[in-house]
Amino acid sequence: MTFDAIGIAGTGLTLHRKWLDAVSDNLANANTATSTDGEAFRARYVVAQAGEGTSGAYVAGAAWGDAEGRLVYEPDHPLADEGGYVRYPDIDMASQMGMLIMAQRGYQANAAVVDRAKETYQAALQIGRS
Numbered sequence: 001m002t003f004d005a006i007g008i009a010g011t012g013l014t015l016h017r018k019w020l021d022a023v024s025d026n027l028a029n030a031n032t033a034t035s036t037d038g039e040a041f042r043a044r045y046v047v048a049q050a051g052e053g054t055s056g057a058y059v060a061g062a063a064w065g066d067a068e069g070r071l072v073y074e075p076d077h078p079l080a081d082e083g084g085y086v087r088y089p090d091i092d093m094a095s096q097m098g099m100l101i102m103a104q105r106g107y108q109a110n111a112a113v114v115d116r117a118k119e120t121y122q123a124a125l126q127i128g129r130s
Contacts, residue, residue, distance in 0.1 A: 005117040011056025012110035018059050019046045019103040030091040036081040040069025041089040066090050
């Protein structure tokens with residue numbers, strides 16, 4: 001049972017780490033400008049999937065944001081088109097920060113489960129030695 005807890009929490013750690021990676025990448029590129037003839041940075045969203053039985057949670061894939069992005073009038077920008085527009089990603093910073101907090105808390109919770117399971121296993125070994 002202890003090893004099951006460590007294994008399941010381990011899948012949660014991996015899932016939340018990949019979620020943190022995606023959110024941090026989205027936040028880092030939220031202000032990345034491109035010309036209007038190119039695609040905007042596409043936000044990445046992790047798609048989670050429950051495992052079979054008690055086998056944890058896994059990354060099933062990724063969903064991608066809109067490549068259209070949003071057009072911003074910045075005629076002095078070096079990438080501006082003839083009309084003075086630049087393309088930026090359509091990334092909602094507030095939503096991304098909320099996801100960052102959820103992913104961080106999920107990671108911390110799974111790390112705590114691994115830690116507690118390890119302590120339980122060590123205590124069981126101590127009892128066995130007595």
